[in-house]
Amino acid sequence: MHPQNSTLLSLFLFYLVATIHANDDQAFECVDIYKQPSLQHPLLKNHKLQITSSSKRTSSICPRGMVPIHKLRNKVNSNFARDAVNWATLDTKTESKKYHGASAVVSIHNPTFSGKDTRAQIMIENGESPQGINCIVFGWAIDPELYGDNMTHFTTYWTSDGFQKTGCYNTKCKGYIQQFSELYAGKPFDPVSTYGGQQVVANLSIIRDGDTGNWMLTNYGALVGYWPKEIFTSLGSGADTIRYGGVAVNGAPMGNGQFPDNGNDLNKSSYFKDMAYIDANFQKQPINELEMNVNVPKPNCYKLNYLKDQLTITYGGPGGSC
Numbered sequence: 001m002h003p004q005n006s007t008l009l010s011l012f013l014f015y016l017v018a019t020i021h022a023n024d025d026q027a028f029e030c031v032d033i034y035k036q037p038s039l040q041h042p043l044l045k046n047h048k049l050q051i052t053s054s055s056k057r058t059s060s061i062c063p064r065g066m067v068p069i070h071k072l073r074n075k076v077n078s079n080f081a082r083d084a085v086n087w088a089t090l091d092t093k094t095e096s097k098k099y100h101g102a103s104a105v106v107s108i109h110n111p112t113f114s115g116k117d118t119r120a121q122i123m124i125e126n127g128e129s130p131q132g133i134n135c136i137v138f139g140w141a142i143d144p145e146l147y148g149d150n151m152t153h154f155t156t157y158w159t160s161d162g163f164q165k166t167g168c169y170n171t172k173c174k175g176y177i178q179q180f181s182e183l184y185a186g187k188p189f190d191p192v193s194t195y196g197g198q199q200v201v202a203n204l205s206i207i208r209d210g211d212t213g214n215w216m217l218t219n220y221g222a223l224v225g226y227w228p229k230e231i232f233t234s235l236g237s238g239a240d241t242i243r244y245g246g247v248a249v250n251g252a253p254m255g256n257g258q259f260p261d262n263g264n265d266l267n268k269s270s271y272f273k274d275m276a277y278i279d280a281n282f283q284k285q286p287i288n289e290l291e292m293n294v295n296v297p298k299p300n301c302y303k304l305n306y307l308k309d310q311l312t313i314t315y316g317g318p319g320g321s322c
């Protein structure tokens with residue numbers, strides 16, 4: 001079923017625990033892949049580590065056998081009650097369908113920042129009640145409270161109880177398991193796309209592994225990390241909804257901070273392209289316009305163009321007071 005978007009998104013924001021930047025020279029530390037904190041999650045007592053299958057079982061930024069884990073920061077609590085959450089997404093609308101994954105090539109931007117936070121993400125979810133919502137979210141975010149800077153970071157999130165007691169960003173709690181990869185949850189992106197020039201993208205995909213039931217996150221087909229099936233309830237069997245697009249809080253810019261008014265010129269728009277999902281039979285399918293719903297509650301603030309033939313959305317906006 002589809003929960004009210006506003007309820008879902010405000011819950012999402014409400015249960016964040018934000019953090020402040022500590023003084024450090026790099027954003028990650030290297031940890032033995034078998035000793036990463038997530039593996040001590042009580043639900044993972046009998047979990048068998050699923051490991052990068054290729055011969056390249058090493059991350060070039062860490063010594064052999066170790067994976068990069070984003071550094072935890074001091075916690076601060078902030079008042080989310082008054083946050084104004086906005087979004088422009090393309091969502092699946094078939095409620096009876098099961099999805100075993102989703103993928104897109106996502107452009108990466110660092111607009112001049114104001115407001116609270118801004119995200120470009122793919123969200124897969126399942127769950128019958130607000131408290132039963134299971135979801136996995138991944139993409140990029142600018143979130144000074146979370147990261148202590150205005151950079152654009154690769155960002156993941158999960159919950160298995162509608163953002164109440166379970167789940168968190170990146171590796172701030174036990175659950176997400178990092179693999180040998182240069183890309184890690186929390187990593188800052190530098191460089192980013194330039195308007196009218198070079199575009200920097202991530203080629204992201206999540207696939208529910210048919211054998212283990214784990215949700216595997218890849219970039220350019222290479223394993224980045226995964227969410228073990230044990231930490232979920234309803235997502236254990238698949239997702240019922242996928243949402244692709246932007247979320248901006250308290251007037252933050254979305255995407256590259258521009259309206260997507262440049263036709264099909266992807267050098268001047270923030271975009272998701274090659275949009276696809278993994279169907280109930282574990283086959284990759286291009287998104288189908290009959291099954292998609294443009295979800296843009298405030299088109300004066302943030303816009304989204306669905307370029308159906310190109311399996312692409314362009315989206316974004318300057319934010320501010322609107």
Ligand SMILES: *[C@@H]1O[C@H](CO)[C@@H](O)[C@H](O)[C@H]1NC(C)=O
Nearest residue numbers: 112113114144148149150151
């Ligand atoms: C982020 O940008 C805002 C507005 O430009 C500025 O006020 C703030 O100090 C910046 N924060 C950080 C952590 O750089």
Ligand SMILES: *[C@@H]1O[C@H](CO)[C@@H](O)[C@H](O)[C@H]1NC(C)=O
Nearest residue numbers: 196197198199264265266267
């Ligand atoms: C976009 O930029 C690339 C190089 O960065 C260039 O090859 C391409 O022609 C540009 N496309 C448009 C429509 O300007």
Ligand SMILES: *[C@@H]1O[C@H](CO)[C@@H](O)[C@H](O)[C@H]1NC(C)=O
Nearest residue numbers: 105203205219220221222274
């Ligand atoms: C994205 O990655 C997939 C492999 O997962 C590959 O087939 C595809 O060509 C890539 N697309 C781009 C634009 O790099």
